[in-house]
Amino acid sequence: MWGPAIGPPAIYGGYSEGCLRGAVALPLDGAGYQVVRPAWHRNFGHPDLIAFVQRFGERIEAAGLGVMPIADISQPRGGPISGHVSHEIGLDVDIWLRLDLPRLDPGARDDLTAVSLVSGATGEVDPAVWTPAHAEAIRLAAIDDRVARIFVNAAIKRALCAMDWDDPSWLRYVVPWQGHDAHMHVRLHCPEDDYRCENQGAPPEGTGCAALMENGDSDPERGDMYGRGATPRPPGVMPRQCINVYSLPAAAQ
Numbered sequence: 001m002w003g004p005a006i007g008p009p010a011i012y013g014g015y016s017e018g019c020l021r022g023a024v025a026l027p028l029d030g031a032g033y034q035v036v037r038p039a040w041h042r043n044f045g046h047p048d049l050i051a052f053v054q055r056f057g058e059r060i061e062a063a064g065l066g067v068m069p070i071a072d073i074s075q076p077r078g079g080p081i082s083g084h085v086s087h088e089i090g091l092d093v094d095i096w097l098r099l100d101l102p103r104l105d106p107g108a109r110d111d112l113t114a115v116s117l118v119s120g121a122t123g124e125v126d127p128a129v130w131t132p133a134h135a136e137a138i139r140l141a142a143i144d145d146r147v148a149r150i151f152v153n154a155a156i157k158r159a160l161c162a163m164d165w166d167d168p169s170w171l172r173y174v175v176p177w178q179g180h181d182a183h184m185h186v187r188l189h190c191p192e193d194d195y196r197c198e199n200q201g202a203p204p205e206g207t208g209c210a211a212l213m214e215n216g217d218s219d220p221e222r223g224d225m226y227g228r229g230a231t232p233r234p235p236g237v238m239p240r241q242c243i244n245v246y247s248l249p250a251a252a253q
């Protein structure tokens with residue numbers, strides 16, 4: 001298998017057009033999480049993202065919420081990845097909103113599927129599957145300092161907005177986006193010292209709950225999945241440094 005490019009971690013480009021050097025693999029098992037579909041080899045990320053998943057798993061375990069299934073992060077050197085418009089620089093991770101899975105042998109995780117929390121009939125969360133524990137799992141991700149945005153279906157954000165929270169300020173980072181009815185897509189900020197990594201501007205202040213009610217299923221001000229920076233390259237154009245990243249030898253695993 002083609003491994004991560006050797007060298008210290010470095011990100012080139014943005015969430016939807018970029019690559020990275022020095023990625024590391026998320027271990028298939030850890031406190032409060034398990035990697036699903038390990039045969040896809042999409043459990044590679046920037047060390048900051050790997051550390052985030054491990055912190056998040058510890059919070060999930062401490063809260064007694066079960067074992068979170070961790071799906072796609074990035075390929076070993078980032079870059080375009082089928083089925084996604086982002087996940088290119090090791091700072092995005094899909095976390096299935098399933099709390100019912102026991103810890104399984106890695107070989108038994110390749111045929112698993114995500115389960116939608118949104119009813120096709122009503123367009124709102126399905127009370128037969130959606131629980132306060134799902135909401136708490138999203139909150140436990142959103143309160144992490146390194147998290148820039150979490151994309152979920154608008155119905156899921158509506159359900160979160162309708163709940164009573166002592167401090168709802170974390171809802172600022174929850175962004176309604178099409179699909180995302182069976183998983184949350186967590187995106188981290190660029191590492192502070194990596195100037196070649198193209199950050200997405202911060203979402204506007206406030207929870208965005210009123211905007212969601214006004215705009216129906218969207219809140220365009222809150223940002224999008226593409227996450228292009230202030231001075232984006234043309235869509236689909238990779239930073240030229242990625243040619244170098246793809247030609248470097250693989251790091252020892």
Ligand SMILES: [Zn+2]
Pocket residue numbers: 084087092093094185
């Ligand atoms: Zn995603």
